[in-house]
Structures are given as C-alpha cells and as structure tokens.
Amino acid sequence: MFTLTGVCAFVAVGVLFFILGYLLWRGAGSLNLAFFTELPKPVGEVGGGFGNAIVGSAKLLALASAIGIPIGFIGGVYLAEFGGKTPGFVVRYTTDLLNGVPSIVMGIFAYAIIVLPMKHFSTLAGGIALGVMMVPITVRSTEEFLRAVPQSLREGALALGASKWKAVTTVVIPAAMRGIITGIMLGIARVAGETAPLLFTAFSNQFWNSSLREPTASLPVMIYTYAISPYEDWHQQAWAGGLVLLSLVLIANLTARFVFPHKHAGS
Amino acid sequence: MQKFARRLKQGDEVAYLITFIFAASIIVITALLVYELYTGSALTRERFGLRFLTSSTWDPVALDFGALPFVYGTVVTSILALLIGVPLGVGAAIFLSELAPPRISDGLAFLIELLAAVPSVIYGLLAIFTLVPLMREYIMPFLESTLGFIPLFQGPAYGVGMLTAGVILAIMILPFLISISREVLLAVPREQREAALALGATRWEMAWHVAVPYARAGIFGSIFLALARALGETMAVTMVIGNDPKINASLFAPSYSIAAVIANEFSEATGNLYISALIELGLVLFGITIIVNAIARLLILATTGGRTH
Numbered sequence: 001m002f003t004l005t006g007v008c009a010f011v012a013v014g015v016l017f018f019i020l021g022y023l024l025w026r027g028a029g030s031l032n033l034a035f036f037t038e039l040p041k042p043v044g045e046v047g048g049g050f051g052n053a054i055v056g057s058a059k060l061l062a063l064a065s066a067i068g069i070p071i072g073f074i075g076g077v078y079l080a081e082f083g084g085k086t087p088g089f090v091v092r093y094t095t096d097l098l099n100g101v102p103s104i105v106m107g108i109f110a111y112a113i114i115v116l117p118m119k120h121f122s123t124l125a126g127g128i129a130l131g132v133m134m135v136p137i138t139v140r141s142t143e144e145f146l147r148a149v150p151q152s153l154r155e156g157a158l159a160l161g162a163s164k165w166k167a168v169t170t171v172v173i174p175a176a177m178r179g180i181i182t183g184i185m186l187g188i189a190r191v192a193g194e195t196a197p198l199l200f201t202a203f204s205n206q207f208w209n210s211s212l213r214e215p216t217a218s219l220p221v222m223i224y225t226y227a228i229s230p231y232e233d234w235h236q237q238a239w240a241g242g243l244v245l246l247s248l249v250l251i252a253n254l255t256a257r258f259v260f261p262h263k264h265a266g267s
Numbered sequence: 268m269q270k271f272a273r274r275l276k277q278g279d280e281v282a283y284l285i286t287f288i289f290a291a292s293i294i295v296i297t298a299l300l301v302y303e304l305y306t307g308s309a310l311t312r313e314r315f316g317l318r319f320l321t322s323s324t325w326d327p328v329a330l331d332f333g334a335l336p337f338v339y340g341t342v343v344t345s346i347l348a349l350l351i352g353v354p355l356g357v358g359a360a361i362f363l364s365e366l367a368p369p370r371i372s373d374g375l376a377f378l379i380e381l382l383a384a385v386p387s388v389i390y391g392l393l394a395i396f397t398l399v400p401l402m403r404e405y406i407m408p409f410l411e412s413t414l415g416f417i418p419l420f421q422g423p424a425y426g427v428g429m430l431t432a433g434v435i436l437a438i439m440i441l442p443f444l445i446s447i448s449r450e451v452l453l454a455v456p457r458e459q460r461e462a463a464l465a466l467g468a469t470r471w472e473m474a475w476h477v478a479v480p481y482a483r484a485g486i487f488g489s490i491f492l493a494l495a496r497a498l499g500e501t502m503a504v505t506m507v508i509g510n511d512p513k514i515n516a517s518l519f520a521p522s523y524s525i526a527a528v529i530a531n532e533f534s535e536a537t538g539n540l541y542i543s544a545l546i547e548l549g550l551v552l553f554g555i556t557i558i559v560n561a562i563a564r565l566l567i568l569a570t571t572g573g574r575t576h
Contacts, residue, residue, distance in 0.1 A: 001471045001475070002362065002365075002366050002470070002471055002474075004358060005358040005359065005361045005362035005365075005366065006362045006366065006367075007358075008354070008355045008356070008357075008358030008359035008362060009358070009359035009362040009363055009367070009375060009379075009445075011355060011359070012355065012356075012359050012379050012382065012441050012442075012445060013375055013378050013379060015382065015438055015441070016378055016379070016381055016382050016385075019382075019385060019389070019390075019393060022393060022397065023389070023393070026396075070289070071289050071292055071293065074285065074286050074289035074290070075286070075289045075290045075292075075293050077286050078286035078287060078289060078290035079290065081286070082282070082283050082286050082287065083290065087287075087290075090294065091290045091291075091293060091294065094293055094294045094297045095293055096560070096564065097297060097557060097560075098293065098296070098297050098300075100495060100556055100557060100560035101300065101499075101553060101556070101557075102498070102499025102500075102501065102526060102552055102553070102556055103499070103501060104499070104501045104526045104529050104530055104549070104552070105300075105304070105499070105549045105552060105553050106300075107529075107533070108303075108304065108307070108529065108533070108545075108546055108549040109299075109300045109303055109304070111533070112303040112304075112307050112546070113299070113303060121534075132296060132300075135293060135296070136293075139293065163278060163279050164279045164282070165278045165279050165281075165282030165283075166278070168282070169282075186384075189384065190384070192386075193385075193386020193387070193388065193389070194386070195386070195387065195388040195501070195502045196387075196501035196502055196526070196530055199530055199533065199534060200533040200534040203534065220386060220388045220502075223388050223389070223392060224388050224391070224502060224506070227388075227391065227392045227395055227506065228395070228506060235396070238392055239392070242388075242389050242392050242393075245386060245388075245389065246385060246386070246389055249384055249385070249386060250381065250384065253381055253384045257377060
C-alpha cells in the first residue's frame with residue numbers, strides 16, 4: 001500500500017517536471033530577441049513579439065504593488081502589533097474572505113468601480129484588480145513574519161524606554177524584513193500570472209501605450225488569446241510567452257525559498 | 268487624559284490610528300466588493316428572481332437568462348476534480364508524512380507546492396495541446412469501449428468537455444490537498460503512532476488506522492479548500508471545457524462553467540440586463556466559494572488549533 005502512496009507523490013512531482021520540460025521544449029525554439037522587443041504582427045505575417053505585453057504586465061504589476069503592498073504591509077503590522085482582540089479578529093476574518101474571492105469575481109469588482117465610471121477599459125482597472133488580490137497575501141505573510149519575531153526583542157526595546165511605535169519600526173519590523181520582502185515577492189509572482197481579472201479590465205492592446213487610462217496588453221492575456229487562436233505561428237508565440245511567464249514565477253519562488261528557507265512557497 | 272497626551276506625544280496613538288486606517292480599508296474594500304456584486308445584479312435579481320438559478324435557458328438575444336447549465340458544469344467538473352484528485356493527493360500526503368525521510372519529504376513537498384505557483388493560463392495552454400488530444404484519441408475511446416454501457420461515458424469524443432476540465436482541475440488542486448493534508452498528518456502526536464506500533468500494528472496499519480483518522484477533520488478541510496479553488500478556477504477550465512451551455516449526462520460532452528462564461532462573455536456583453544446577469548453569476552460564484560472556504564477553515568482550525576496558510 002505504501003508503494004501506491006509513493007506512486008501518488010511521484011505523479012504529483014512528475015506533473016511539475018512535465019510542465020517545465022514540455023514548456024521548455026515547445027517554447028525555447030520560438031524565443032528570440034524580437035519576442036521581447038517587437039509588437040505583435042497581424043494574422044498572416046510571420047514574426048513579431050510580445051514586447052508591449054511584457055511592458056504592459058510590468059506596468060500592471062507596478063500599479064498592483066503600489067496598491068497591494070502599502071495596504072497589505074501596514075494592515076499586517078496592525079494585526080501583529082496593534083490589533084485588539086475583536087477588531088483584529090474582524091480584520092483577519094475579512095482578509096481570509098478576500099483571499100478566497102475567485103479571481104474572475106475580482107475582475108467584475110474592478111470593472112464595476114473603474115471601467116463603468118470611466119466608460120472604457122484601462123490599465124488602471126487591471127492594476128487595481130491585481131492590487132486588491134495582493135492585499136490579503138501581503139497581510140498574511142507580514143503578520144506571520146512579525147509574529148515570528150521573539151517577544152524578548154520587543155520587551156528589550158520597550159525596557160530601553162522606546163515607545164511602542166519606535167520599538168515596532170526600529171526593532172521588530174527590521175528583524176522581520178527579510179521574510180516580509182519574501183512574502184511580498186511571492187505575492188507579486190502570484191498575481192503576475194493572473195489572467196481572469198484582466199480580461200475585461202485591462203483588456204488588450206495591439207500597440208505600445210503609455211497612459212494608464214488606455215487598455216493594455218499583458219503577458220497572461222496574450223498567452224490566452226494566442227493559445228485559443230487557430231494559427232500555428234500564434235501557438236508558437238504562446239509557448240514562448242508561457243515559458244517566459246513560468247520562468248519569472250518560478251525564479252521568484254525559488255529565490256524566496258533560497259533567501260528564506262523555512263517559508264514555503266505558494267501560500 | 269495626561270496619559271493619553273503622553274502617548275500621543277510619543278506617537279503611539281498616531282501609529283495606532285494609521286495602521287488601523289489601513290486595516291479598516293481592507294474591510295471597506297471587501298464590503299464594497301459585496302455591495303457592487305449585489306447592486307450590479309439588481310436588474311436580473313428583480314426580473315428573474317429564483318428562476319435565474321433553475322432555468323436552463325441562456326439566450327442573450329432574447330434576454331432570457333438562466334444559470335443552471337453553468338452551475339451544473341461548475342459542480343460536475345469540481346466533483347470530478349475531487350474524485351480524481353483526492354485519492355492521489357491524500358495518498359501522496361500519506362507517503363510524504365509517514366514513509367519518506369524528512370529531508371526527501373520536505374524537498375518533494377516544496378516541488379509540489381511549486382505546482383500551486385504555476386499560473387492557471389499555463390495549465391490551460393498545456394492542456395489544449397497535450398491533454399485534449401490525449402483524451403480525444405485514447406482515453407475517451409478507451410472509456411467508451413470499457414464503460415460505455417454507463418450513460419456517463421457515451422457520446423462523441425471531442426477531447427474538450429467536462430471530463431477533460433475535471434482532470435486538469437484535479438492536477439491544479441493537488442498541491443493544496445497535499446501540502447495541507449501532509450501538515451495535519453505530521454501534527455499527529457507521536458504517542459498515537461507509538462501506541463499503535465506497540466500494539467503490533469504494521470507501519471501501514473498505523474498510518475491508515477491511526478494517523479489518518481486522527482487527522483480526518485484537517486484532511487476534509489484540505490478537500491474543501493481544494494473544492495473552493497476548483498469552483499472558482501477560470502482560465503484552465505475556460506480553455507478545455509468546450510464552452511457550450513447545455514446540460515448533458517455524458518462526461519465527454521462540452522459544457523460551461525460559471526467562471527468561464529463570465530470570462531468569455533463579459534467584455535462583449537451589451538445591454539444592462541446582460542451585464543447584470545453576468546454579475547449575478549459572479550455573485551453566485553462568490554457566495555458558493557465563501558461558504559466552502561469557511562467550512563474548510565473551520566475544519567483545518569479544528570485539527571491544527573492554529574492558522575495554517
């Protein structure tokens with residue numbers, strides 16, 4: 001019977017290696033400089049790349065970080081250091097609830113609060129959708145790492161006459177900083193691959209664009225559009241895109257594991 | 268009052284206030300989300316009422332909206348995912364917690380957790396080009412020739428359909444099943460295991476008759492958590508389910524899920540009633556996943572006594 005359970009475990013690990021290997025095999029061939037620098041070509045023309053989608057994804061992630069990190073980080077500090085019993089419970093419960101919201105529903109939310117009033121798709125709406133998704137992830141990891149800081153450090157700072165916020169900002173947060181940054185990195189990696197909330201918020205775009213008010217292409221949405229298209233050379237590009245996206249996500253996760261060995265990834 | 272003034276001068280009250288405002292904004296965002304889903308679906312809620320959930324007609328042209336085919340597709344694919352994923356996941360968790368040496372167990376658990384980091388669009392991409400042809404050419408014909416007398420395994424094999432979506436979902440929920448089940452199994456007290464061994468149980472009997480029952484609530488928690496993931500999963504399902512709003516007994520038949528229809532039709536929906544119908548689907552999905560998630564958390568809390576993930 002134990003052999004059977006071993007087979008189960010190796011099936012799970014095997015799937016990971018299959019995903020990596022297959023993407024590498026199909027994607028590496030179509031990966032070239034043009035993929036990173038050029039605009040997508042219209043149907044029928046060979047070549048082109050995902051340049052605007054890569055820039056678009058970077059912009060979306062920057063926006064998401066600008067929203068998700070401050071709220072998540074300071075919210076986490078509140079829970080670990082300042083939150084009382086009842087308000088702490090309410091905030092923690094709401095964060096869990098927000099964490100469980102399906103990503104497509106997050107898209108509807110950003111659509112309702114940004115796209116509808118502005119009357120068009122925009123980078124801003126996509127960034128907000130991703131930013132809200134980052135909040136619960138950041139809150140949890142921040143709280144977890146702050147709680148892991150030994151109580152004696154806090155007491156030492158307070159005994160030296162520091163006020164509570166002095167102790168928190170100059171002793172406790174620096175002690176937990178490495179873990180908190182790891183958590184933030186994993187949060188960014190997690191939303192970097194999100195497709196569903198972008199479909200009707202950031203939408204897509206064939207061109208370079210600089211304004212946050214315009215719709216933008218993004219790596220995951222491009223992979224989706226190209227994968228379900230009927231054209232063989234588009235499929236090639238989708239594989240290349242998939243390889244780039246997965247590499248970024250896995251590098252972030254492996255770095256987190258390397259920098260902070262006992263924090264598991266993907267949570 | 269004097270004490271308050273001193274604390275204010277030291278900045279404690281200000282710091283408290285600032286962190287409180289940010290924490291409260293999380294509550295505001297969540298409340299706003301529920302409010303938008305609720306008001307956004309007002310049109311269809313008033314017009315169709317409960318019929319929205321029981322009608323199987325989805326006709327945007329005639330402005331007649333019923334969610335049943337999508338609820339059916341979502342529920343069937345998620346159940347399939349559990350049927351395939353739970354034995355695999357729990358089996359793997361037993362191996363990792365009971366048999367594998369700690370270092371190998373940790374390493375494998377990390378690799379499995381990496382699976383959770385793979386974006387769902389990449390699962391979809393791989394599924395379209397590997398799983399769908401495999402299902403069409405081999406697995407579906409095989410199932411039909413052996414189990415074809417059951418209506419579940421009849422009909423033309425398109426490759427896309429509920430069974431394919433169920434398989435890809437099963438793979439996607441594996442990391443959640445395994446990592447949490449493994450954690451609760453590892454939390455089983457040493458005395459329980461030693462007592463079983465002392466009574467002459469084999470290692471397998473110890474694992475299956477002592478450790479697993481002890482960790483039962485937590486394992487069920489991981490199953491509910493995985494179920495919530497499967498219900499809300501969008502991209503991979505959209506890419507392989509076939510996107511056809513029909514209710515079919517056959518698992519080979521193309522179907523549609525709640526998340527998939529929102530993903531496909533939202534950006535093209537015209538007219539307030541159509542948008543409202545899609546938002547109401549979002550509200551339904553939100554409600555289901557919140558309930559399933561809550562059950563999962565209670566069950567996991569019951570076994571570990573603390574917060575896991």
